[in-house]
Amino acid sequence: MDPSRRSVIGASLFSAALAIPGWQDVVGRTEAVRSGGAQRIGTAEVDSVVAVTDRLSDLDDQFGGRYARPMAAAFLVNVVAPYLKASAPEDVRRAMMSAASFLCYLTGWMAVDEGLHGIAQQYYVKGLELAGASHDHLTYCHIMRGMSVRSVDLRHGPTAVKWADAASEASPAAGPRMAAFMSGQQAHSYADAGERHNALSSIRKTEVSMSRADSQARTFGGYSAATLAYHTAQVRYELGDVAGSVESLQLHFRLREPTNESHRSGMRFTSMLAERQLALGHLDEACATWHEVLDDYPSIQSGQVDKHVREMARLIRPHTRNPTARDLGERARLVAPALFDARRFNPGVPTG
Structure with a gap:
């Protein structure tokens, strides 16, 4: 059952074009929520x-x-x-x-x-x-930041910047960790949009905010040193520093606290690490990293992870005469058969 078919999200205050709604435009207003009825x-x-x-x-x-x-x-x-x-x-x-x-x-x-x-x-x-x-001003800003994350995933850099800036500008007086939560996403968005100066400025601002944050606090958004390392990796990658991005992703995993982090994001970031290791020509390292993704793949139901695993198949296809890459491909075909054309992993079989 999907709420999009029912009244919870059926009557929207905003158009599908999604112009940025100002806080004063939404505060205290709703079309879908009305009191009444017998229940209390x-x-x-x-x-x-x-x-x-x-x-x-x-x-x-x-x-x-x-x-x-x-x-x-x-x-x-x-x-x-x-x-x-x-x-x-x-x-x-x-x-x-x-x-x-x-x-x-x-x-x-x-x-x-x-x-x-x-x-x-x-x-x-x-x-x-x-x-x-x-x-609820905090959730309002959190959602706009989430819309920026979505836009980055779709490679819509200018739109991602629009949402990230709006979230940051609209956020109420915030402690340093929430400031980092907002500026880290701004940095990633600017980098995706090719705005180098703004991206570097925002990531430095994030670093300063995190240096002032209580390291033990899990406040709004749960922004951590590991998250900062991830955002740094994304900024470095988008600005052309692939080796630096790999270094920052490896730092992310060293700082990551498994009990406080998303299993799915771990699989996604591990996939990114493998893709960038391969981009640097480190085939054996990339294959070893991809094997870590395949270790956990049966436990996840994620379209984003599926996308990364398909990308793995595409990237190793030119290397399948290499035994390490071929072993990875054969394992992937067994672990995730629905995602692959088996012929692509066998250099002895014509692909048409």
Whole structure:
């Protein structure tokens, strides 16, 4: 069941063109949320939505968007939508809309992982609407940052810059970790758009913010030293420093705390590392790194990971007379047979 078919995201405050909505344009406003009906909710219902959202986020991180999004969509339609229409004190209503806003964002994030960008856009827009209705400025900025991440993934650099800048400019007075959360994405977006000076300036700003952050705090966005290393890797890569990007990705994995990081992102970043090792001509290292991805592939249901594994197949195809590359290809064909044409891994079989 998909909420896009129901009223939770069916009535949107914004057009599909997605002009950046200003905070004052959304605060206190919504078209989809109306009180009424026999049901009445309290803080217990709000707490339950927050707790389930946290659990859905964990499932998404561990198993991927194709696994988690159907559950998130069903929960949004069958549980959260009735709560949004229930009677409640004003503070409870706002808290419920805030919780629903973040759930819409999370469900959109899962849709991006599946490659369903149109559906993701609908969730994000509804999340912005609910964030404004609940006066939740932090989630509003978080969602706009997520829209920038989505645009970078689609290689729409100028659009990514637009969203990242809007998120940063609209964010309320923030501590250093949230400032890093915003400026790190700005740096990646600027680099993707080819704005070298702005990219380098933003990554330096991120480094300064992180140096001022409490290293033990897991605050808004969970931005960490490992995340900074990832953003540095992306900036270096987009600006043409492939070797530097590999160095920064390796630092990311040294700093990464497995208990606090997404399994799916680990697989994606490992794939990126392999791709860039190969770009440097390090075939054996790249194959060893790709084997790490294949170790975990059966446990994930992620369109983004599938895309990386298909890219692996494309990149090693010219090297399949090399025993190391051929072994990798043969293993990939066994681990993920649906993704490959087996002939491409056998240099003795004509490919037409």
